[in-house]
Each structure stands twice: as structure tokens, then as C-alpha cells.
Amino acid sequence: MTAAPTGGRAEGEQPLRYGRLWKTLGLGFVGVVIYLSLAAIPRELQVPGVFNAGHLFAYFWLMIWFAQIYRTRGIRGLWAMAFCALGVALELTQGMTGYRTFEYSDMVFDFAGVGLGLLLARTRAQDALAMFEAMIAARSAGRL
Numbered sequence: 001m002t003a004a005p006t007g008g009r010a011e012g013e014q015p016l017r018y019g020r021l022w023k024t025l026g027l028g029f030v031g032v033v034i035y036l037s038l039a040a041i042p043r044e045l046q047v048p049g050v051f052n053a054g055h056l057f058a059y060f061w062l063m064i065w066f067a068q069i070y071r072t073r074g075i076r077g078l079w080a081m082a083f084c085a086l087g088v089a090l091e092l093t094q095g096m097t098g099y100r101t102f103e104y105s106d107m108v109f110d111f112a113g114v115g116l117g118l119l120l121a122r123t124r125a126q127d128a129l130a131m132f133e134a135m136i137a138a139r140s141a142g143r144l
Contacts, residue, residue: 016068016069016129016130016133017133017137018133019069022065022068022069022129023069025065026062026065026066026069029061029062029065030062030086033058033059033062033086033090034086034090036054036058037090037091037093037094037100038090038093038094038097038100040097040099040100041099041100052105052106052109053109055087055106055109055110055113056109056110056112056113056116057113058110058113059083059087059109059110059111059112059113059114059117060113060114060116060117060120061113061117062083062113062114062117063079063080063083063113063114063116063117063118063121064117064120064121064125064126066079067079067117067118067121067126068121068126068127068128068129068130069129071126076118076121080114080115080117080118083110083114084110084111084114086110087106087107087110087111087114088107088110091103091104091106091107091110094106
């Protein structure tokens with residue numbers, strides 16, 4: 001079996017030195033979103049409207065994180081669809097619990113967060129992990 005022409009990376013994957021770490025952290029972020037979406041929230045911590053921003057930020061973060069690792073439009077599109085499907089599935093699941101509620105508006109904020117992440121992935125924001133790695137490399141080489 002021969003090595004892939006991309007050096008063992010999946011097609012469209014950004015050549016990051018710590019790629020495995022970034023992927024693992026990304027999956028951890030997905031786990032955090034799932035947990036926070038399904039955990040019971042004590043009544044004293046419930047603040048109206050705050051969770052809309054939370055939905056927007058959570059799904060933005062997931063999208064921009066994975067968009068830094070996977071750079072092709074097609075793969076980013078697959079991640080975007082997966083995150084939108086996750087938002088719908090979690091919202092439906094919340095409606096089945098006795099302590100969370102189903103809200104269409106939450107799905108809208110999830111989708112908006114994914115869209116914002118996709119938009120920013122077309123800017124220099126898509127290079128944040130690569131720039132962080134470069135900063136680490138420069139620091140370890142004594143150039144900073």
C-alpha cells in the first residue's frame with residue numbers, strides 16, 4: 001500500500017503539525033455542545049435570551065474550528081450539514097426530556113452560527129490554528 005500524496009492527510013485537510021490534537025479537541029467541543037444541550041439547567045441559572053447567543057456561539061465555534069482543519073468547500077459543506085443536523089437532533093431530543101424544551105428559534109441560531117463560521121472561514125480566521133502553530137514553533141526555536 002502506498003502513502004497518500006498528501007502525506008497521510010485526508011483530502012482537503014490543512015497540513016497542521018498538531019492536527020491530531022486539533023481534531024481531538026474539536027470532537028471534545030462537539031461533546032461539550034451535546035452535554036450542555038441535554039443537561040438539566042438549574043432554574044436560578046436560566047436567563048432568557050442568553051441561550052440564543054450560546055447557540056450562535058457554540059455552532060460558530062464548531063464550524064470555524066473544523067474549517068481550519070478541513071479546507072475544501074465540499075468537506076466544509078459536509079461539516080456544516082453535520083452540525084446543522086446535530087442542532088436539529090439535539091433540539092428534538094430536548095423536546096423529549098422533561099426538563100428542556102424544543103425551540104425552533106434555537107435551531108435558527110444554530111444554523112446562523114454555522115453560517116457565520118463558514119463566512120469567517122473565507123477570511124484569515126481560517127488560519128488561526130496554523131498561525132498558533134507557527135508561533136509555538138518560533139518560540140521553541142528562540143525566535144520570539
